[in-house]
Amino acid sequence: MQRNLQKIVVVGLGYIGLPTASMLATKGHQVLGVDINPKTVATINQGNIHIVEPDLDILVRSAVGSGKLKASLQAEEADTFILAVPTPFRHTEVNPKTPDLSYIEAATRTIAPFIKPGNLVILESTSPVGTTELIQDIIAGLRPDLFNLEPRTSNREPVFIAHCPERVLPGHIIRELVDNDRIIGGVDNASAEKAKVLYQTFCNGSIYLTDARTAEMAKLTENSFRDVNIAFANELSMVCDKLNINVWNLIELANKHPRVNILQPGPGVGGHCIAVDPWFIVAAAPEEAKLIRCAREVNDSKPEWVLEKVKNVAVRFKNPVIGCLGLAFKANIDDLRESPALEITRDLMASGIGCVMACEPNVNGSFQEFPLHELDEVLREADILLVLVDHDEFKGIAFESLKEKIVLDIRGIWR
Numbered sequence: 001m002q003r004n005l006q007k008i009v010v011v012g013l014g015y016i017g018l019p020t021a022s023m024l025a026t027k028g029h030q031v032l033g034v035d036i037n038p039k040t041v042a043t044i045n046q047g048n049i050h051i052v053e054p055d056l057d058i059l060v061r062s063a064v065g066s067g068k069l070k071a072s073l074q075a076e077e078a079d080t081f082i083l084a085v086p087t088p089f090r091h092t093e094v095n096p097k098t099p100d101l102s103y104i105e106a107a108t109r110t111i112a113p114f115i116k117p118g119n120l121v122i123l124e125s126t127s128p129v130g131t132t133e134l135i136q137d138i139i140a141g142l143r144p145d146l147f148n149l150e151p152r153t154s155n156r157e158p159v160f161i162a163h164c165p166e167r168v169l170p171g172h173i174i175r176e177l178v179d180n181d182r183i184i185g186g187v188d189n190a191s192a193e194k195a196k197v198l199y200q201t202f203c204n205g206s207i208y209l210t211d212a213r214t215a216e217m218a219k220l221t222e223n224s225f226r227d228v229n230i231a232f233a234n235e236l237s238m239v240c241d242k243l244n245i246n247v248w249n250l251i252e253l254a255n256k257h258p259r260v261n262i263l264q265p266g267p268g269v270g271g272h273c274i275a276v277d278p279w280f281i282v283a284a285a286p287e288e289a290k291l292i293r294c295a296r297e298v299n300d301s302k303p304e305w306v307l308e309k310v311k312n313v314a315v316r317f318k319n320p321v322i323g324c325l326g327l328a329f330k331a332n333i334d335d336l337r338e339s340p341a342l343e344i345t346r347d348l349m350a351s352g353i354g355c356v357m358a359c360e361p362n363v364n365g366s367f368q369e370f371p372l373h374e375l376d377e378v379l380r381e382a383d384i385l386l387v388l389v390d391h392d393e394f395k396g397i398a399f400e401s402l403k404e405k406i407v408l409d410i411r412g413i414w415r
């Protein structure tokens with residue numbers, strides 16, 4: 001294992017870049033993490049973290065403490081450069097869900113002056129098909145000296161470029177970083193092979209090699225597969241509601257079939273991945289990607305449906321207290337990005353149909369948008385209890401204690 005230790009620059013120290021950088025550092029590589037946020041850089045250099053993820057604090061403390069991980073606002077020369085920056089979408093008139101590659105382009109420009117022949121550049125960010133080739137074009141434009149090689153007269157090495165999409169599940173990032181299989185797509189075979197050698201230094205899963213475009217599409221496909229399957233569950237929940245059938249029982253029964261495995265309905269799909277990535281496929285092939293688009297629309301429509309359910313029961317009260325349980329985008333995390341629970345709670349507050357009390361046990365004083373309440377207080381005061389996230393704290397509530405209230409259990413805690 002001690003062979004192939006490298007100097008590595010990781011650009012972007014968020015949910016993917018920071019765990020990857022600190023994992024590489026604890027395996028003996030010399031890692032420089034680069035971020036545009038001075039606060040993030042300072043926090044990491046003190047051995048602390050700026051995001052919540054189980055066990056990441058231990059990993060970062062150990063990586064920084066050993067001197068193998070440093071953070072900086074500036075890139076520098078290295079053997080390998082890993083790009084782990086966000087790929088959101090931006091709203092244009094032609095397409096409100098256009099992939100925004102500006103972070104990737106900026107990160108590429110940041111490293112370009114430091115690339116030497118023989119270096120490896122890896123894109124980890126989930127990206128539209130063709131982005132790895134775009135990175136190659138940007139580097140070639142900025143550094144023609146690296147690419148205009150005369151093979152017969154030069155014995156210099158080329159620059160190697162590959163895509164290795166991240167696949168880790170928030171809440172389980174450290175374990176999945178080590179255990180998950182990886183797909184690596186190179187702009188050529190040599191690039192993919194070179195990247196594989198690096199990932200083998202910390203990844204216990206199998207590593208499968210392909211071309212860059214297939215690797216990009218594989219990642220988008222994985223998240224779209226999940227989105228389509230969650231949309232099926234969400235659609236079933238709305239159909240069952242209309243037909244007065246308990247959707248949780250229905251799914252449990254249908255899943256007894258050996259080839260059926262339906263996911264769970266909820267208030268919609270949140271997070272920065274599944275609610276975003278399928279749109280990259282739709283943007284690239286709008287005529288063909290009908291099912292993928294429809295699934296996105298079904299999942300995006302679910303918060304509105306939940307809101308209507310609350311309004312329908314609220315009319316039974318004069319000025320009801322509506323207790324919203326959970327704001328995070330899924331259970332047992334603090335992440336509020338694209339969270340349907342937060343969207344619903346905000347919309348309820350704006351609707352003025354009652355007094356809204358929100359409870360989110362995983363978020364502390366850093367949340368300033370509206371007051372948060374203790375669970376006991378919400379359970380005591382609420383006329384209508386709206387369960388938006390299946391946090392462990394809520395699963396412990398005895399259903400019998402709620403019989404005076406109207407309970408809208410959107411996550412099926414009490415089935």
Ligand code: SAJ
Pocket residue numbers: 126166167168169170222223226230263264265266267268269270271272273274329330331
């Ligand atoms: N959800 C449901 N019902 C379900 C499962 C999920 O409503 O049965 C909802 C969740 O509540 C949440 C959303 O879907 O709002 C997404 O949660 P998730 O746990 O399915 O996925 P993420 O976004 O946390 O992480 C996904 C993972 N992708 C897949 O499982 C295919 C992860 O492996 C990726 O690395 C990550 O996206 C990413 O970064 O792309």
